[in-house]
Amino acid sequence: EVQLVESGGGLVKPGGSLRLSCAASGFTFSSYSMNWVRQAPGKGLEWVSSISSSSSYIYYADSVKGRFTISRDNAKNSLYLQMNSLRAEDTAVYYCARGTTVVTPADYWGQGTLVTVSS
């Protein structure tokens, strides 16, 4: 069974940093692209970042480029999102999601981790 479990969310002050993790199991992690998608309270889905299976291709939404860094450790079956210079508008539930490639849809999603940016 495919499982994606996010962790690392919490309350952080504006300008602060946070690192999210996503632990994957039930599939060959190194064969799949991975994505981060967020959802602000009461709002729609917003794509954040994608990384190819070997980390050769990495893409970011304009709203986070230069502040967030996506990475993965295939030996640990883990996906990460380093978030720096956080703003109030980054407050959201952050989902990790699996894709076959960076251009294909996300067929499995984790349950999400809440990030709250507030003073």
Add this chain to the structure above:
Amino acid sequence: SYVLTQPPSVSVAPGQTARITCGGNNIGSKSVHWYQQKPGQAPVLVVYDDSDRPSGIPERFSGSNSGNTATLTISRVEAGDEADYYCQVWDSSSDHQVFGGGTKLTVL
């Protein structure tokens, strides 16, 4: 950047057919994917590549895509179909995934 436009809400009676649209410039040239999200839950992929269904998704869910509009059609709507629905494409000109704003389906 590429924009996908969805109606904020669609209402339908049980047993009827719901159609949710997703508008975008020449969207017919792209592969469109649809997600269902129920309150407090993660999204679930219900249609991919315009009209294909993942395993486990009922045949009542179907999709089409032509010109400037893609459509998710839900036949014989049930109370359990009440949810938010999002369309998504890959925009190759910007190397961005793009989501529509979402449509809340209400079953009357």
